[in-house]
Amino acid sequence: MSNFKSSLKVGIFLGVRQLKRASRWTTGLIVFIMTLTFLNLVVVSGILIGLIVGGNNANREQYSGDVIMTTLSGKPDIVKTQDILATIEGNKDFTQHSERYLSGATIEANYKTRTNFNTKADTAGTQLAGIDVDRENDFSNISKYVIEGSYLNPNESGYVVLGANVLRRFSSSFGDGFDSLDGTYPGDTVKITVNGKTQEFIVKGIVKSKVGEVSIRAFITRGDFLRLVDRGSLNANEIAIRRTANLTDDQAKDILVSSGFDQYAKIQTATEAIPDFLNQIELAFGVLGNMIGAIGIVVASITIFIVIFINAVTRRKFIGIMKGIGVSSMAIQISYLLQSLFYAVAGSLVGTIILYGLLVPAFAKHPVNFPFSDGILVAEPSGTAIRVGILLVVTLIAGFIPARMIVRKNTLDSILGR
Amino acid sequence: MITVKNITKTFKNGDVVTHVLKGIDVQINSGEFVAIMGKSGAGKSTLMYQMSLLDHPTTGEIIVDGHNVTDLTHDERTKFRLDNLGYIFQDYALVPELTALENIMVPLLMQGRSDEEVMSIAKKSLEKIGLGHRENNLPSQLSGGEQQRVSIARAVAHNPKILFADEPTANLDNVSSEAVMDIFKSLHNQGQTIVMVTHEKEYTTYCDRVIHISDGQVVA
Numbered sequence: 010m011s012n013f014k015s016s017l018k019v020g021i022f023l024g025v026r027q028l029k030r031a032s033r034w035t036t037g038l039i040v041f042i043m044t045l046t047f048l049n050l051v052v053v054s055g056i057l058i059g060l061i062v063g064g065n066n067a068n069r070e071q072y073s074g075d076v077i078m079t080t081l082s083g084k085p086d087i088v089k090t091q092d093i094l095a096t097i098e099g100n101k102d103f104t105q106h107s108e109r110y111l112s113g114a115t116i117e118a119n120y121k122t123r124t125n126f127n128t129k130a131d132t133a134g135t136q137l138a139g140i141d142v143d144r145e146n147d148f149s150n151i152s153k154y155v156i157e158g159s160y161l162n163p164n165e166s167g168y169v170v171l172g173a174n175v176l177r178r179f180s181s182s183f184g185d186g187f188d189s190l191d192g193t194y195p196g197d198t199v200k201i202t203v204n205g206k207t208q209e210f211i212v213k214g215i216v217k218s219k220v221g222e223v224s225i226r227a228f229i230t231r232g233d234f235l236r237l238v239d240r241g242s243l244n245a246n247e248i249a250i251r252r253t254a255n256l257t258d259d260q261a262k263d264i265l266v267s268s269g270f271d272q273y274a275k276i277q278t279a280t281e282a283i284p285d286f287l288n289q290i291e292l293a294f295g296v297l298g299n300m301i302g303a304i305g306i307v308v309a310s311i312t313i314f315i316v317i318f319i320n321a322v323t324r325r326k327f328i329g330i331m332k333g334i335g336v337s338s339m340a341i342q343i344s345y346l347l348q349s350l351f352y353a354v355a356g357s358l359v360g361t362i363i364l365y366g367l368l369v370p371a372f373a374k375h376p377v378n379f380p381f382s383d384g385i386l387v388a389e390p391s392g393t394a395i396r397v398g399i400l401l402v403v404t405l406i407a408g409f410i411p412a413r414m415i416v417r418k419n420t421l422d423s424i425l426g427r
Numbered sequence: 428m429i430t431v432k433n434i435t436k437t438f439k440n441g442d443v444v445t446h447v448l449k450g451i452d453v454q455i456n457s458g459e460f461v462a463i464m465g466k467s468g469a470g471k472s473t474l475m476y477q478m479s480l481l482d483h484p485t486t487g488e489i490i491v492d493g494h495n496v497t498d499l500t501h502d503e504r505t506k507f508r509l510d511n512l513g514y515i516f517q518d519y520a521l522v523p524e525l526t527a528l529e530n531i532m533v534p535l536l537m538q539g540r541s542d543e544e545v546m547s548i549a550k551k552s553l554e555k556i557g558l559g560h561r562e563n564n565l566p567s568q569l570s571g572g573e574q575q576r577v578s579i580a581r582a583v584a585h586n587p588k589i590l591f592a593d594e595p596t597a598n599l600d601n602v603s604s605e606a607v608m609d610i611f612k613s614l615h616n617q618g619q620t621i622v623m624v625t626h627e628k629e630y631t632t633y634c635d636r637v638i639h640i641s642d643g644q645v646v647a
Contacts, residue, residue, distance in 0.1 A: 012506075015539040022529075022536060023522075030524040030565070330520040333481055334534050334581065335509020337502070420505075421482045424516070 020343025043356020046309035054298020064382030074249035086244035107148035108245035110139035139234020158195025158214030173217035318411035329423025349408025434487025465640035513582035528562035572603025
């Protein structure tokens with residue numbers, strides 16, 4: 010035990026001084042490599058996962074909220090919508106909600122300039138959403154995503170905001186599998202048909218978002234919807250709810266379930282409302298990121314191995330002399346372990362500062378513009394800590410092996426350099 | 428203090444076998460200052476490496492301070508060297524990243540002494556050899572003679588029973604060599620057992636006895 014204590018003390022004594030008196034350029038270069046390795050380990054998987062998480066976050070912000078209630082299978086709408094809304098409004102743990110009235114609809118454009126009636130009319134199927142204009146905007150900030158024209162005015166009637174994917178000029182990438190409208194700009198008139206009933210609307214604006222439910226819908230005021238659809242009740246089809254920070258999504262859902270509203274609506278948290286395949290993709294991207302990160306780890310461990318090996322080989326004579334004057338092998342190995350540990354800790358520390366001080370805020374402010382989401386950088390502290398741990402362990406092993414190889418050489422051979 | 432019984436040392440390099448020590452018997456008493464002399468390749472350094480536990484003899488037996496050290500394990504030999512032996516090498520062999528003071532501190536720390544004691548002993552050792560003002564200098568900032576004096580201070584700071592010196596003046600000018608030998612003389616006068624390999628006859632006058640080696644055997 011006392012030998013271990015002495016070895017530890019001498020190992021630290023030697024290691025600290027070797028680091029202090031090493032070339033600053035060399036040390037800086039090794040720390041730089043370790044920083045890049047750390048960032049490779051965290052950022053690559055973080056961006057891949059962030060691609061999905063960014064989409065999920067947008068979905069939560071612009072569509073589902075924290076909890077979403079939808080119609081039960083086989084039911085036309087959410088029964089007792091008004092009771093549910095009253096409960097939500099009366100609970101201070103719920104901060105916002107938006108009820109939406111939905112129906113399948115067909116939109117026809119360019120019918121006024123149509124000359125050849127033997128060809129197919131310019132129509133597109135869509136989901137028509139009747140909304141409380143202000144409440145929806147407060148909830149989802151939908152007006153921010155209006156790219157042409159303007160958002161609906163609650164005091165006007167006869168206007169529609171079209172999701173960009175309803176228009177061919179925005180949805181060409183979907184191919185020919187979906188009908189979409191030619192041309193069609195704000196100010197144009199379109200016909201909207203629901204259950205055989207048709208009404209003309211003026212296109213007020215075009216809304217474009219990477220959240221599918223926003224870009225594939227057509228939005229009109231709730232009043233226009235109820236008149237067009239001729240719905241006898243005020244039962245909505247979708248209620249999106251936002252909670253306070255005091256609750257989790259599950260707790261918010263439980264409040265609604267315990268109120269018995271699951272008899273009238275399907276109640277899901279934002280996560281549950283995400284299609285399962287997206288969760289699977291997130292997992293797959295996580296694995297992919299870790300695989301790429303693992304390559305980085307191997308590169309870093311080889312780098313450390315080479316650095317320590319060259320250091321130990323060039324100092325072989327002094328290692329022999331230290332053994333000769335009675336310094337234990339363990340102390341010498343500890344001195345090299347300490348150097349490896351320093352490189353890994355310094356690299357991780359610099360990497361963590363860059364990650365949380367620069368990259369995460371930068372990605373949050375300027376998300377990567379992926380086709381189907383605004384990708385952010387996901388770097389959970391717990392995941393980062395695990396990666397730091399992996400890097401430390403791998404680096405320590407990579408530093409220990411060459412040190413041990415050199416220390417095990419015959420003492421006299423080391424001293425005499427033979 | 429040291430009893431060497433019929434040791435041999437053989438090196439093999441492929442099919443070539445070289446017999447460097449051919450059955451040597453040596454007795455060195457406590458407090459003696461002994462020089463080992465011989466021509467280049469005679470086996471004098473090899474003999475010292477066996478006696479100082481830096482190497483294993485091929486056959487034979489070595490007893491140091493009453494301990495048969497022939498069959499000690501690697502770690503036991505390291506510990507034995509730390510507690511009982513001191514070394515001075517021809518090329519000083521100071522650790523380049525450590526200052527003069529730190530070089531002296533290493534074996535003392537390894538012995539498990541307290542920081543205060545280590546610092547105190549190391550400083551006193553440096554002052555004894557007249558280099559107290561150079562304690563924070565790295566070896567590269569010291570002359571050859573100064574480095575060798577630091578090397579001596581490191582070798583004796585922990586009060587070894589036997590001090591081994593392998594051609595300690597070979598790389599030094601006359602003035603520095605005299606200074607080193609004066610330190611040895613002073614240590615010897617204090618009762619230190621010293622075994623020195625040298626090929627410089629003039630310095631054998633400092634010694635009690637000279638062992639002459641030729642062709643792997645003691646000749647006088």
